[in-house]
Amino acid sequence: MTDHPLDLDAVQAFVRITELGSFTRAAEVMQTTQAGISLKLKRLEDRLGCRLLERTPRHVELSARGAAFLGHARELLAVHDRTLAAFASARQRLTIGISDHVAGPELPALIARMNAQDAQLLIDIRIGSSGDLLQSYDRRELDTVIVRLHAGRTDGKLLTQERFGWFAAAGWQHRVGEPLPLATMAQPCGVRALAEQLLDTAGIPWTEVFVGGGVAAVAAAVVAGLGVAALAPRMLPLGCVDVGPKLGLPDLPRLPVLLHSRVREGRAREAVDALSAAFRSAARN
Structure with a gap:
């Protein structure tokens, strides 16, 4: 067995595929092609004499032998990194x-x-x-x-291109006849400027009711029921809703x-x- 040592690049490819759940994303990280990643994995599987990953059109899953090998693979790479680090002159x-x-x-x-x-x-x-x-x-x-x-x-x-919406707390209601209450980031903020420009172009009156120094503060104001904010869905806790269609607010582009x-x-x-x-x-x- 020791006459043919494991290829560290192949071991790293196996770990990256497992962590990212994708041959394509692993190839991006390792700056190679999907075909190159597949070849590395095949070489490792041939060397170990077993199948490490089960592939389907939508998923990549560890086989039983792959799950058993994963810890050893990570340990091998960690030892390799520690060895190199011991001889490095300084941390980059x-x-x-x-x-x-x-x-x-x-x-x-x-x-x-x-x-x-x-x-x-x-x-x-x-x-x-x-x-x-x-x-x-x-x-x-x-x-x-x-x-x-x-x-x-x-x-x-x-x-990536990320979707945005006009989000408010569940159960929040806009008072008819009043300007749209906005929770925004402090200036300068491109998303804030875009949201206000779209509302002005659509002729929708608005007023700032909260200005936060970060997205977390703006999201907290939304959850507290202060008003509406233009945010990406992943920035908000579960339970917030996009009130744009209900209120007839202009569509926000993917940013x-x-x-x-x-x-x-x-x-x-x-x-x-x-x-x-x-x-x-x-x-x-």
Whole structure:
């Protein structure tokens, strides 16, 4: 058995497929093709003499032998990473800015995914408005930013297009004849500006009843029944409802989420790719 050692790339491919639940997403993280990932897995399965994953058109599931091997695979990769880290001169720092409208409740899981990619990488994450983060990125204060599309910018890599709606607490009622009460982010905020512009164009009177310093504060105001906010569904607790159709409010467009990064190679690039793939996965759910 020891005459033919395991291929670490193949072991890593197996772990990535298992974690992401997709050959395609694993290929994105490992910067290869789906065919390349499939070949790595087949090579590993041939070496071990058993099937590790059961594939269906919609799902990828561990086989019984695959479940038994997963812990050993992770331990093998961890030992490999610790060995390399022991000879590294210093921890590399990766500074990432994420828009408050983008970060969402999945952020802890995304950070965990990045740490799993490289536990020796020092990850520095800043949360702020898209405009402020892009300015910091242009000043080279940030290595990477994930932000909403910003007026006047045509650069960046599209990660996803996210749906928005006019959300209020369940049971909230708009008082007839009164301006629409809005809970908004503090300026500058592109989503706030877009929502107010759409209401003005539609001739719908509105008034700000709450201004929050972050999406969490705006979501709390919605849950408290203060009024309506233009937010992505994943930003709100269960029970909030989209009142746009009922109130005849203008449709909000799908808003793009873009990645701007000057990191091109090495451990930091692998971490950025892992974050991008994990975020696309979270945004689709």
